[in-house]
Amino acid sequence: MAQIRGSCETLCPDTESKMRIRENLLHFYELKNGQKKTPGILVKEFTRSAADVKMPKAKDMRTETSLTKTVEYLLKDIILDTRKPYHVAYDFIFDRLRAVRREIVIQVYDARQTIPLLEPIVIFLAYSRYRLCEESIEKFDPKICNQHLQECLTGVLRCYDELEEQVAPTDLTIRQLERRCLIESLYQIFNLGSPESFVRALSLPDYVKKDPIFNLSFGICLAYHQGNLYRVLMGLPRLPHILCAVASTKLQAIRRSLLQIFTHAYNNKQLTVPVPYLLRLLLIDRPDSLQEQCRHYNLSLAVDRKAVHFNKTDFNNAVDPIRPRHETFVESKLAKVYLPELLLLKKF
């Protein structure tokens, strides 16, 4: 089968624009200044391959440059659009980026072409996973987001491996190498506790292994496998923004494990454990958050609320961990970055 090369230089092929304008199928972000029916900038929608759909023509596919432009437009302009809540923007961007991913596949891009397109998608999904972690299930489905994130991550990793076969690391720019290190670290943190990802970490090229961010991420994973949750928890806040955000989606489960360990270790009817010590170890910044943890897992507080009783029979094993939420130490890191720069991996 001959490879198709896209020839469309805009964000949305003409056929689709005409059809969607005619049928009134424009998304909020595709309307001009929010006026009804006045088209603004359209972006190609995601559609599934199906038996009754013809193979797309070259003019219905975008060129590499215009795919790059699409990704940049979505992650620079739409992401900063504050007219609607973030989950609306997420849905829109998610769908449009999925269309980009599909075109990468149909046009059979090689590793060198795929990597710069997929990397921002990975970061966007990772960021959204954190940003929307407090939303209700109707607005955001963390499971689907995780699935796509994992899929994109493994896709980029496959490209790195392929590229490594073809060119020596010395032929790549420092920027490219740094971006790879960040994505490899993200893969480790996102798959905290999985033996498969750990095995990958061990076989990576030296320049990744020696990267300080990767080293830190790897150290956290290693400590997790060893069962040293203290090191995991102390390492988390030292991670850079996006990694820190992804890690914090795992934090509630880690807190739960540590509390469970403590119910065995400090198991005593008379004795208590002071609140400041627990706050420090569990990375909790407010006493009322700790109280919430105690209520959730059925641990009792001392009368003066300055200490916690641990009792292994009382601990509620059956409940799921508390849902992930925005953590202060992550928020303060994210507040310092300009979002498009973060998502497009311009700065980290």
Place this chain on the structure above:
Amino acid sequence: MFATVNNYLSSVLHAIEDYDGEALGTYMSLRDVHVQNHNLYIAQPEKLVERFLKPPLDEVVTAHMKVLYHLAQNPPDYMEAYNQQAAACGAVVRLLQQLKDENWCLPLMYRVCLDLRYLAQACEKHCRGFTPGHILEKAADCMMACFRVCAADGRASEEDTKRLGMMNLINQLFKIYFRINKLHLCKPLIRAIENCTFKESFPLPEQVTYKYFVGRRAMFDSNYQAAVEDLSYAFTHCPDRFASNKRLILIYLVPVKMLLGYLPRKTLLQRYDLLLFHDLALALKAGNVKRFDEIVREQELVLIRSGIYLLVEKLKFIVYRNLFKKVFAIRQTHQLDMGDFLSALQFVGVTDVSLDETHCIIANLIYEGKIKGYISHAHNKLVVSKQIPFPPLLST
């Protein structure tokens, strides 16, 4: 060796007429002497082969001769050889489907699949332009097609069923899945064997290999008790003359057993050239956390290459336990100061450890049942059980 192509082909025909799977396998092998026969290197042997053989066997032989042809090129065309071998494998699948209630051709299937894997490995090594592991994965797909035919053959009697070929194929697939780090794919294969009513009647060499891989997988899933059982079976049933295989088994068996509290004998390690574990065992026994870390760092590459890095790192909490047990032996009391444990850690050379971390390490040891007792945070003391403060590791 055969003088001419016709000689070769009529020998193949005889093997088929005699239902001699072994001989047929040898004639299709890339490790047999006939591969050195230049007369067999033919780019398009279809017409010749058709005169002797009926489909789908003619396709197997045709593909085999093409493989020989491509490998004889300078440089050898591994990719094309692999493609032809995959075609041979596909033809074998059709052959298997045709031969109902017969399994004499299993040795042929083994041989073709084995060579397919070797060629896939050669492609991975010599050819460029695809993601690493891709060709091996494709080879695994071909073998899975064989596997499905074998596994579905439930009606034939126990002697004639092709299900007897399952374990050999599974072992091949294991080798691929372990190489490309896709261990989750092993699960359905293991289930197929476990559900098999005659799982004891597979040949011993296959069982040894099978147990070796199943044990390694159990190890990966942190199912150490099962891993020890499987690996021990493999080790004791593997004949002594296969010293390198026994060594391979030990590489996994020793650390898993260490995790359960057994320390290896030095003589055993010496015999199999595995003294690295002796050093580890000494550090472990002494509770020397620093020395333990040092050995792991020094031997990092060896440990990674053998796939036991993570396992060895998991021994670290046992090193802690042994160190803390010494603190107890020195203090001779059931109320131990937490500061003493911190001092012990610092004494063996761990510099970056705090009292908080010491608390967490001990808490984890209590949680895992490696220490019996509780911590009093207010008094900063660990209170240990009067009966068995440090239970034997096997029971935890």
